[in-house]
Amino acid sequence: MRPFEYVRAVDAGQAVALVSADPDTSYLAGGTTQLDLMKDGVLGPARLVDITRLPLGGITHTGSAIRVGALTTMEELAADPVVAARLPFVREALLLGASTQLRNLATIGGNLLQRARCRYFRDPTVAACNKREPGSGCAAITGAARMHAILGTSDHCIALHASDVVVPLTALDAVVHVQGVEGQRSIPLTGFYLPPGDTPHIENVLQRGELITAIEVPLLPEAARSHYLKVRDRVSYEFALTSAGVALEVEDGVVRQARVALGGVGTIPWRAWAAEDVLRGAPAGRGAFRAAADAALAGARTLPGTAFKVELARRTLIRTLETAAGAAS
Structure with a gap:
């Protein structure tokens, strides 16, 4: 690990000023990703600004949303x-996302910013990684790619x-709330992440030094039912091959409202807008769920190592929809 300077921030303004002024300075919170990458030699900031003592924790409840520090x-x-009670699929995703030890350390803000789990990105001996070294190529495209994306790729x-x-x-x-040198702003999560395109090293819309301060999460209507399903190689401590998070409002056997997102398949968290369009107004049954899954995966772009994910993701989404619809009946 490269030697670094450690600074404990006394307030958010100081933290933002320090990180904004120096491209070789990074924030440190739970550190569950940052420190691993530093130990592996993938990241090597000259200075870490510890923000763990700042008053950016806690959960505030309003009538229609929660604000999560x-x-x-x-x-x-x-x-x-x-x-x-009102966001059960969020709770399911949290419990399936990490071990108890990690969940007690990892922060929500840090989770939003966790880096790619690509084996080539995380191995500095691999020269070809556009995310780590822009312009160097992508070893995953010609190498083993089983744990890689099929949606939003380039x-x-x-x-x-x-x-x-x-x-x-x-x-x-x-909605993600951030603070930067020019003040505060709010960013919809659906517009927060950037697909790789020809600049894979730019992963989100944050400006240099902007600090995530909170995430505002709308509550589901009381009549809605939700479910998060994660398919993986082993029961614990493993990343998703495919996953789906859905919330449905079903009335008289018809889907009145649907929210659908996929994991394990996208270069960014994948909102399945086309699947939602198929579901709204459709009978809550297997036919509509199959059509929604087909719509969600219509743009999939595969390699030999990832081709299996299309059908696996389709089945994952259908099962998730069936579970949520069954709970809503």
């Missing part, structure tokens, strides 16, 4: 009674966005 841990959010990168909880948060139209 960026330093709230995954475990704290999963334990919140309002989340359990000729320059097929790295997967691996977060579990961001899947239902994307379906819910959550």
Whole structure:
């Protein structure tokens, strides 16, 4: 690991000023991704600004939403009674996303910014990685790509966005609140992440030094039912091959409202707008669910190592919809 300077921020303004002024300075919160990448030699900031003592934790409830401080841990959010009652698929994604030990350390803000789980990005001995070294190529396209994306890919990168909880948060139209040198702003989560295109190293719309302060999450209507399903190679401590987070409002056997997002298949958390369009006004049954799954995967772009994901993701979404619809009946 490269030697670095450690600074503990006394307030958000100081933290933002330090990181904004120096491209070789980074924030440190839970550190569950940052420190691993530093140990592996993938990242090497000259200075870390510790923000863990800032008053950016806690969960505030309003009538129609919750505001989650960026330093709230995954475990704290999963334990919140309002989340359990009104956002069950968020809780399911949190509990499936990491071990208890990690959930007690990892922050929600950090989870939004976790880096790609691409084996080539995380191995500095691999020269070809456009995300790590722009213009160097993409080893995953010609190498083993089983854990890579099939939606939102480009000729320059097929790295997967691996977060579990961001899947239902994307379906819910959550909003990210940030603070920068020019003040505060709010960013819809559906517009927060950037597909790789020809600049895979630019992963989101944050400006240099902008600090996530909170995430605002709308509550589902009381009549809605939701479910998060994660398919993986082993039961615990493993990233998703495919996942789906859905919320349905069903009335008299007809889907009145649907929210659908996919994980394990996209270079960004994947909002399945086309699937939602298919579902609205359709009978809550297998025919509509199959059509929705077909619509969600229509743009899939595969390699030999990822071709299996199309059918697996289709079945994952159908099962998730059936579970949510069954609970709503």
